[in-house]
Amino acid sequence: KAGVTQTPRYLIKTRGQQVTLSCSPISGHRSVSWYQQTPGQGLQFLFEYFSETQRNKGNFPGRFSGRQFSNSRSEMNVSTLELGDSALYLCASSQTSVPDNEQFFGPGTRLTVL
Amino acid sequence: GNSVTQMEGPVTLSEEAFLTINCTYTATGYPSLFWYVQYPGEGLQLLLKATKADDKGSNKGFEATYRKETTSFHLEKGSVQVSDSAVYFCALSVLNQAGTALIFGKGTTLSVSS
Numbered sequence: 001k002a003g004v005t006q007t008p009r010y011l012i013k014t015r016g017q018q019v020t021l022s023c024s025p026i027s028g029h030r031s032v033s034w035y036q037q038t039p040g041q042g043l044q045f046l047f048e049y050f051s052e053t054q055r056n057k058g059n060f061p062g063r064f065s066g067r068q069f070s071n072s073r074s075e076m077n078v079s080t081l082e083l084g085d086s087a088l089y090l091c092a093s094s095q096t097s098v099p100d101n102e103q104f105f106g107p108g109t110r111l112t113v114l
Numbered sequence: 115g116n117s118v119t120q121m122e123g124p125v126t127l128s129e130e131a132f133l134t135i136n137c138t139y140t141a142t143g144y145p146s147l148f149w150y151v152q153y154p155g156e157g158l159q160l161l162l163k164a165t166k167a168d169d170k171g172s173n174k175g176f177e178a179t180y181r182k183e184t185t186s187f188h189l190e191k192g193s194v195q196v197s198d199s200a201v202y203f204c205a206l207s208v209l210n211q212a213g214t215a216l217i218f219g220k221g222t223t224l225s226v227s228s
Contacts, residue, residue: 043218099207105158
């Protein structure tokens with residue numbers, strides 16, 4: 001079974017631009033979550049999508065948004081990029097949206113904002 | 115709110131030494147608890163989990179017991195190997211009205227030398 005895939009793997013943007021990251025979950029998984037990983041703040045939850053609906057959202061500004069398609073693929077968008085948005089963005093999928101489900105992580109997209 | 119505190123690293127050990135990485139949590143409700151590991155150059159992967167009090171999760175020689183009375187989930191291994199060198203994250207997940215989210219500790223870097 002193919003794992004979670006994320007594209008692109010690396011991105012360089014400048015302040016003020018916007019960016020879209022993509023995540024394809026493991027086949028059959030309906031829940032997709034996004035996390036931001038930085039050296040200072042560690043791993044922080046962004047949002048979770050299940051069956052095309054946002055179920056949960058972390059404490060991030062409205063510049064961070066996402067969506068999920070009918071095939072469970074998900075995208076996240078960051079508008080008006082700031083230097084502090086430089087991070088590794090991780091996507092994780094799980095079969096359902098319950099706390100004891102294992103989440104399978106993708107390799108991440110490394111975003112650098114100049 | 116929900117949070118996870120784990121010991122600061124780095125932890126440096128010789129091969130065959132005993133490992134303990136402390137993890138304590140604060141949560142509303144009844145969380146599921148996890149240890150995830152991130153090997154150099156690889157994505158996050160689940161190491162072990164426990165979903166209720168007194169459960170013991172185990173995998174690859176690592177163990178952790180869900181202690182509700184001390185709100186702890188310490189990771190232990192009796193004899194570490196060089197291949198265990200990685201970053202270890204303690205995490206919890208609670209189902210709330212909105213959905214699920216993994217809340218991570220800051221991570222502990224383990225370096226094992228031969």
